[in-house]
Amino acid sequence: MEILDLLEIVDVSRRFDAFLALDRVSLQIEAGEFFTLLGPSGCGKTTLLRLIAGFDQADGGDILLDGKSIIATPPEYRPLHTIFQNYALFPHMTVAENIAFPLRMAGCAKKEIQSRVGEALENVRLPDKAGKYPDSLSGGQKQRIAIARALVNRPRLLLLDEPLSALDAKLSEQMQLELINLQKDIGITFIYVTHDQSEALALSHRIAVMDHGRIAQVDAPSRLYGYPNSRFVADFIGKCNVLAGHVREQQGDCVTVELDGLGPVHVCRSETNFGVGSRCALTLRPEKIRIGRFSSIPGASDTMTSMSVADTVSPLGDESHFTGYVHDLLYLGDVTVYNVTLSNGILLETLLANSASGRTNFFEVGDRVEVAWSCDAGHLVLD
Amino acid sequence: MPAIWCWINTMRKTMQGKAWHKYLLSLPPMVYLLIFFAAPTLIMLFASFRYAGEYGGLAPWYLHEEGRLTLDLTLENWQRLLGTDIYLRLFLKSVGYAVMTTLICMVMGYPLALTIARSDRKSRDLLLLLVILPFWSNFLVRIYAWMIIFSPVGALTRMLNGLLDLVGGGPVTLMYSPTAMIICLVYVHLPFMVLPLYANLEKHDLDLLDAAQDLGAGKWRRFWLITWPLSLPGITAGSILVFIPVLGMFAIPDLLGGTNGIMIGNVIKQQFMESRDWPFGSVLSIVLTVTAVAVVLLGARLGQGRGGRG
C-alpha cells in the first residue's frame, strides 16, 4: 500500500490583480510533521495558509487532504484549524465557552463538551481560567487558550500564522518549547508560518523557505543550514559569507573553484554537477572559518589560533588559506565576531569562541590575520 | 442632582490635589445642565403640586390670610392623573408606538449598518453621507412632504388603491392613520439607529468571523453567535436614541395622526398651550421623564452585559 502524504499542495497559484503572490507552489506535508513556511515578510506565507484553511481561493492548482481535493470544501467543513496572529478569541465568551465553541459547532453533547473543555484546559495548564474573559488574560495565556480551542476537537492539521510574534523574546522562547512538546505529545501535524529563521530552525522537522511567492528550498533544518541550494537561502538562514566565482574543474564530488579576486579553492562533497566555467558562489558559515595570527613563515601555520586555541591547520589542498586584516570586531560575550577584509576587498565574517580562560579578544582592529577553511566546510551553489 | 453634589465633593477633594484643572473643563457643561436641565426639572416638580392660575400659568404657592403666610399646594393634579385610566392608556399607546418604531428601525437599520460597515472605504463614506442626508433639510419640512405623499390624491394612495381595486379590495386612506405615523416615525428616526450601530459594527475584528468559520460555524451561526452579541451595545445605544424621542413626539401625531393618533406628547403640549394647565402638564412631563430615564437605565444595564465586551 502506498503511503499518502497528509496534505498535498499541487501547483497552487494566487494572483492579486497583476501581482503574483503565489507562483505554482507545490508541497507535500507528512502526517505528524512540524512543517514550517519560512520567508521574508510579503513572500506569500499568509496567502498560502489562507488557501489551505479555505478563506481564499487559489487561481490554479489543487490542495489534497488525505488524497482528496478540498478545494471546493468551505472552511467550516475542513478538518483543520488556524491559530490567528492576534489569537482571535471571542471577547464576549469566557475561556471555557471559547474552547467549547468548536465542540458546540460539531453538535457534541453538553456532558462531553464539559469534560473535554476541562481536559483541554488541563493540557495547557490553565484549569483555573475557565470562567475568565479573554481580555483578562496575558498574551501567553491567550496564546495557550487559542491553541486549546483549536485542538479540542482534534483536527487533522493545525495552521499557525506567526503565533509568537506578539510575545516578548523570553516568553516567545518558552512558548517555542511548549509548542515542540505539545506537537510531540498530541501528534497533530503543524504547519507553522514565521519570518524568523531561528524560530523555524528550533521548531521544525522540515522547513520550506519561500521567496517572492515561490518555494526556494524544502529541507530539514540542519540540511537547510548546511546545504542551502541558493544564495537566497544561504543568506536568509543564519549568517553566511557568500564568495562569488566560477567552476574551473569538477572531479566527482570535488570541485575546483576560482574565487573572484582570491584564486582557486577546493570544494568537496558537492552534490550538484556544475558545468565547467559556470558562475557559482561558495557559501561559508562564519563558525566554519578558522582565524589565526598571520605568520610570515609560509606553511608554518602552527601559530594559528582557532576555536580550540592550539588547533593546527592541516596541509594545503584540503585547506584554503587567505590573509587579511581585521576590519572590525563585535564582542558578544560567548563569542567574538571578527570581520576580516580579504585581499579582494570582500568582508569575511568569522567567529571565535571566547572559551580560553582569561582571554576574550584575540585580535585588535587592523591586525593582520590568516583565515582558513577545510574543503568540506563550504557549500557551493549556482549563482 | 446627586451628580452635582458628587461633583462638588470631588471638586473639593481634588482642589487640594493637583488635578483640579481637569475639573475646570467640566465646569461649563455642568453649569449649563444645572441651569437648563436640573433647575427646570425641579421647578416642574414643584409646579406639579401647585394650582393653575386663573388665566393660565401658575397660581401663587402661598396665601396671605389674616396676616399669616400659608402654603397653597395640592395633590389634586396627581390625583387627576391616577383617577382615570385615560392617561395610563395614552402612556401605553405612546410606549407602543415607541417600541414599534424602535423594532422596525432595528430590523431595517441592522442590515443597512452591517452593509455599510462591511463595504470598502470609498463606498462606506458615500453610504454614510446618504444616511445623514435627510438631516440637511428641516424636520417639519420633511413631515409636510410626507403629508403630500400620504394625501388621498397623492401618488402613493392612488397607486395603492388602484392595486387594491384590481384584487377587489376597498379603497384605503393613508393620511391620519397609525400606518402613516409609524412610517413617518421610522423615516425620521432610522439614522439614529443606523449611526450608533455602524459605529459599533465597524470596529468588529473580522478575524473573529474567520476564526468562527474555521472552527465550524456556518453563516447564520457566525452572525448569531459572534456579530449579534458583539453589537448589543450599538443596538442599545440606537434603541435609546430612537425610543426616547418617539415616546415624547408630538409633531408627527399632530400633523399625520389625526384625532385618534394623539400621543402623550400631544397631551402635554395641549396642557401647556391650549388648556393652559401648567400643573397638570408638569405632572405628565415628570411621568414621561421618569419613564425615559428608566428606559435609559434599563438599556445601560442590558448593554453592559456580555455583549458590552469587545
Ligand SMILES: Nc1ncnc2c1ncn2[C@@H]1O[C@H](COP(=O)(O)OP(=O)(O)O)[C@@H](O)[C@H]1O
Ligand atoms: N487581499 C489582497 N489583495 C492584494 N494583495 C494582497 C492581498 N493579500 C496579500 N496580498 C499581497 O500578497 C503578498 C503576500 O502577502 P502575505 O501572504 O500576507 O505575505 P507574508 O504573510 O509572507 O508576509 C504581499 O505583497 C501582499 O501585499
Ligand SMILES: [Mg+2]
Ligand atoms: Mg503574514
